[in-house]
Amino acid sequence: xxxxxxxxxxxxxxxxxxxxxxxxxxxxxxDGPLNGEQLDRFERDGFLFEPNFLGQAELDALRAExxxxxxRDDFRDRDFxxxxxxxxxxRSLFAVHHLSRRFAELAEDERMVGRARQIVGGDVYVxxxxxxYKPGFHGKxxxxxSDFETWHAEDGMPEMHAVSASxxxxxxxxxxxxxxxxxxxxxxxxxxxxxxxxDNHKQSLKQQELGVPSNDALRELIKARGIEAPTGAxxxxxxxxxxxxxxxxxxxxxxxxxxxxxxxxRRDNACVQPFGAxxxxxxxxxxxxxxxxxxxxxxx
Amino acid sequence: xxxxxxxxxxxxxxxxxxxxxxxxxxxxxxDGPLNGEQLDRFERDGFLFEPNFLGQAELDALRAExxxxxxRDDFRDRDFxxxxxxxxxxRSLFAVHHLSRRFAELAEDERMVGRARQIVGGDVYVxxxxxxYKPGFHGKxxxxxSDFETWHAEDGMPEMHAVSASxxxxxxxxxxxxxxxxxxxxxxxxxxxxxxxxDNHKQSLKQQELGVPSNDALRELIKARGIEAPTGAxxxxxxxxxxxxxxxxxxxxxxxxxxxxxxxxRRDNACVQPFGAxxxxxxxxxxxxxxxxxxxxxxx
Numbered sequence: 001x002x003x004x005x006x007x008x009x010x011x012x013x014x015x016x017x018x019x020x021x022x023x024x025x026x027x028x029x030x031d032g033p034l035n036g037e038q039l040d041r042f043e044r045d046g047f048l049f050e051p052n053f054l055g056q057a058e059l060d061a062l063r064a065e066x067x068x069x070x071x072r073d074d075f076r077d078r079d080f081x082x083x084x085x086x087x088x089x090x091r092s093l094f095a096v097h098h099l100s101r102r103f104a105e106l107a108e109d110e111r112m113v114g115r116a117r118q119i120v121g122g123d124v125y126v127x128x129x130x131x132x133y134k135p136g137f138h139g140k141x142x143x144x145x146s147d148f149e150t151w152h153a154e155d156g157m158p159e160m161h162a163v164s165a166s167x168x169x170x171x172x173x174x175x176x177x178x179x180x181x182x183x184x185x186x187x188x189x190x191x192x193x194x195x196x197x198x199d200n201h202k203q204s205l206k207q208q209e210l211g212v213p214s215n216d217a218l219r220e221l222i223k224a225r226g227i228e229a230p231t232g233a234x235x236x237x238x239x240x241x242x243x244x245x246x247x248x249x250x251x252x253x254x255x256x257x258x259x260x261x262x263x264x265x266r267r268d269n270a271c272v273q274p275f276g277a278x279x280x281x282x283x284x285x286x287x288x289x290x291x292x293x294x295x296x297x298x299x300x
Numbered sequence: 301x302x303x304x305x306x307x308x309x310x311x312x313x314x315x316x317x318x319x320x321x322x323x324x325x326x327x328x329x330x331d332g333p334l335n336g337e338q339l340d341r342f343e344r345d346g347f348l349f350e351p352n353f354l355g356q357a358e359l360d361a362l363r364a365e366x367x368x369x370x371x372r373d374d375f376r377d378r379d380f381x382x383x384x385x386x387x388x389x390x391r392s393l394f395a396v397h398h399l400s401r402r403f404a405e406l407a408e409d410e411r412m413v414g415r416a417r418q419i420v421g422g423d424v425y426v427x428x429x430x431x432x433y434k435p436g437f438h439g440k441x442x443x444x445x446s447d448f449e450t451w452h453a454e455d456g457m458p459e460m461h462a463v464s465a466s467x468x469x470x471x472x473x474x475x476x477x478x479x480x481x482x483x484x485x486x487x488x489x490x491x492x493x494x495x496x497x498x499d500n501h502k503q504s505l506k507q508q509e510l511g512v513p514s515n516d517a518l519r520e521l522i523k524a525r526g527i528e529a530p531t532g533a534x535x536x537x538x539x540x541x542x543x544x545x546x547x548x549x550x551x552x553x554x555x556x557x558x559x560x561x562x563x564x565x566r567r568d569n570a571c572v573q574p575f576g577a578x579x580x581x582x583x584x585x586x587x588x589x590x591x592x593x594x595x596x597x598x599x600x
Contacts, residue, residue, distance in 0.1 A: 137444075137515050141550055144437075174474050175527045180552060215437050219554035227475045227553060249549045250441055252480060253527060254519035 007191040008153050008210070008276035016217040017188040022160045024186060024241060026121025032114040042119060046186030046244035049230035053111075053237035054167060063169050065102045066131050066258060069093055078295060080284035090133070095284040097129040097262065098293040107262050112165055115239060116264035120161045125289040127151070127162060127265035134177065136254035141177055141247065143212050146185075147263070148242040149192060150211050153276025154200065155286035160186075161266035162242035169258045172231045177251040179238065182218075183225040185245035190217045196277040201285060213245065221245065307491040308453050308510070308576035316517040317488040322460045324486060324541060326421025332414040342419060346486030346544035349530035353411075353537035354467060363469055365402045366431050366558060369393055378595060380584040390433070395584040397429040397562065398593040407562050412465055415539060416564035420461045425589040427451070427462060427565035434477065436554035441477060441547065443512050446485075447563070448542040449492055450511050453576030454500065455586035460486075461566035462542035469558045472531045477551040479538065482518075483525040485545035490517045496577040501585060513545065521545065 004021055025043045034042075042048045054062070070090045075081050082092040093099065097107035106112065107126050116124045147164065151157040172178040190213040200210060230238055240246065242263070251257055265271075267289050274280055283293055304321055325343045328336075334348075342348045354362070370390045375381050382392040393399070397407035406412065407426050416424045447464065451457035472478040490513040500510060530538055540546065542563070551557055565571075567589050574580055583593055 137518060141552070144552070174529070175480065177549075180475065215554070218437060222554050229474070247552055249477075249552055252441070252444070252547055252549055254515070254522050 003275045004159065005149075005152055005189045005191070005275070007149055007189075008196050009191055009193055010195060012193060013191065016214065016220060017190040020160060020187050020189055020243065025119055026161070027118040030118050030121070032118035033111060034115055034118050039118065042239065042241070045183040045228075047181050047183070047230075047238060047240035049232075049236060049238050051232045051236045054235040056235070059169065059235045061102065062106065062167075062260065063258075065100055066133065066169060066260070069096070069100060069131065070133055075099070079282060080295060084138075092130055092132050094128070094130050095287070095293055096131050096260070097126055099295070103129065103131070103260065106167075106260065112262065113264070116163050116165065119163045119239065119241075120264065120266040122161075123267045124264040125267055125270075125287070126262055127157070127271070127287060128263040128285060130261040131258065132261065133256060133258040134251050135256045136176075136251060138251065141249040144182070144218055144245050144247040145211055145213070146190065146243045146245050149190070151242065151271070151286065153196060153211065154274050154281050156271040156274040156280060157242075157265065157269065158272060159269055160241070160243050161269040163264050164240050164242065165262045165264065166238045166240070167260045168236050168238070169234055169260060170256055171234050172236075172257065173253070173255075174229070174231060175253040176255050176257045177249045178229045178231050178257075179246055179248050180227050180229045181240060182221050182245040183228055185221045185225075186241040186243040188221070189243065190214070190245070198278060200277065201281050218245070303575045304459065305452055305489045305491070305575070307449055308496050309491055309493055310495065312493060313491065316514065316520060317490040320460060320487050320489055320543065325419055326461070327418040330418050330421070332418035333411060334415055334418050339418065342539065342541070345483040347481050347483070347530075347538060347540035349532075349536060349538050351532045351536045354535040356535070359469065359535045361402065362406065362467075362560065363558075365400060366433065366469060366560070369396070369400060369431065370433055375399070379582060380595060384438075392430055392432050394428070394430050395587070395593050395595075396431050396560070397426055399595070403429065403431070403560065406467075406560065412562065413564070416463050416465065419463045419539065419541075420564065420566040422461075423567045424564040425567055425570075425587070426562055427457070427571070427587055428563040428585060430561040431558065432561065433556060433558040434551050435556045436476075436551060438551060441549040444482070444518055444545050444547040445511055445513070446490065446543045446545050449490070451542065451571070451586065453496060453511065454574050454581050456571040456574040456580060457542075457565065457569065458572060459569055460541070460543050461569040463564050464540050464542065465562045465564065466538045466540070467560045468536050468538070469534055469560060470556055471534050472536075472557065473553070473555075474529070474531060475551075475553040476555050476557045477549045478529045478531050478557075479546055479548050480527050480529045481540060482521050482545040483528055485521045485525075486541040486543040488521070489543065490514070490545070498578060500577065501581050518545070
């Protein structure tokens, strides 16, 4: 397949970005929970925040499940879990819809899948899932980036037919490092400089240094539409386009921050060979449709 | 002199903190620009933000002076200037009231000195001065800390009779890493763990790792009064007590952030031998009253 979105380039380019080639909302004709105004908002901004998406009982159950998973010794020091260098506590766990029945149910919940289908315009599968836990006063920020840029370059996702669903399991405010987004940034593809080294994900999951847009591109995009950080009570759902630029700051508050994160990709957009790396990343980062993933032994 | 505030301790203590021993506002009887309500606020919160402290013409002149100072080759790679590791651009310049006539005038301006005198209750001198420039997308945050803790431990400031005056020279908003403060935290002294290594300032001016309060103390103090981040247009004045816990986050925006910073210490509270370090820090970080400071040659 031809590469629609060249990135990880060796040389700076004249243009700061190229136009996005795919439509953003492609399933207006499909039945689903989102109304026309919500779809318009997603189309325009590249994200949609729905407060109070989950009820209190669901939230409590997910939080308990999160706590018990992060506490499992057999998930510690595995390739699909990210631990703190000093404490060896688990901060992120991937492939949670394969590791937990409860998170699998959430991933398959029609409230989630229906929304994703309306946005990408067809049947979806979970490309990646994750839970994050950032304790108070810890948890660094993340530089601005487009997830699609990484998934295209390192996982071989061909086109922009994916949407991320992030459920905040803790209250979000300005001081605990909430996700920040650049509205409208999903309509352009900002290429990044620098060739991808092998096993880049071992570095990038801790601190992303490759796959970061130029300051000039960021400046122009923020000048146009600013920065937004949806904050609010636990249980909200943030849907954001695979190509919306986002980042976060450090958590300066005592309040932990945790969320569950599912990426829905359209089935006909399944990953092929990576467009900007020599080999694909491990499957816990990029599942195939209908893949039956289990933790492999000896992946320390 | 006896050490009222032991810190840089080897062993964790039972108590999270000790009570502050000095009053906060000590010059209510003195004439000055602050009214009773403002002094009450400072007493209660440990800081006071005054928007529109400077007029546009003053602001423009200070910005021009800041730019020309950061551009001076003879200030580059000197001990009193902090440069970026990669670009060698100056990001912080100390002792600016000795380096620049305009900043000296600002430091001596009766609007500034009068406020400081009302707060600390007597004649003051400039213990430290600094200008900072953080470009967009750069400029890391700073962990929570009390300046007094450092000045006491490393500079030998005996008691809490100092106030910092920070003039924001650029617009401050939630995304360019504004100063965050913990209201009320100035009323307790939170000791810190870990002995001070020699020349600690070479590390601490880049990233403070020593002199950081415990998470437990921070959690309790934030639970009581929360976090505040005064934001607003350029030209505002932030006065904060020497012992108010503060920190900042990274600048995620394209907008640079710069400020001019003066610490007024009461003349009878001049620094003696450090209480938590083997030797005093260089004088560009801690001036004596009436000191005539000039950049020394060969301090690369």
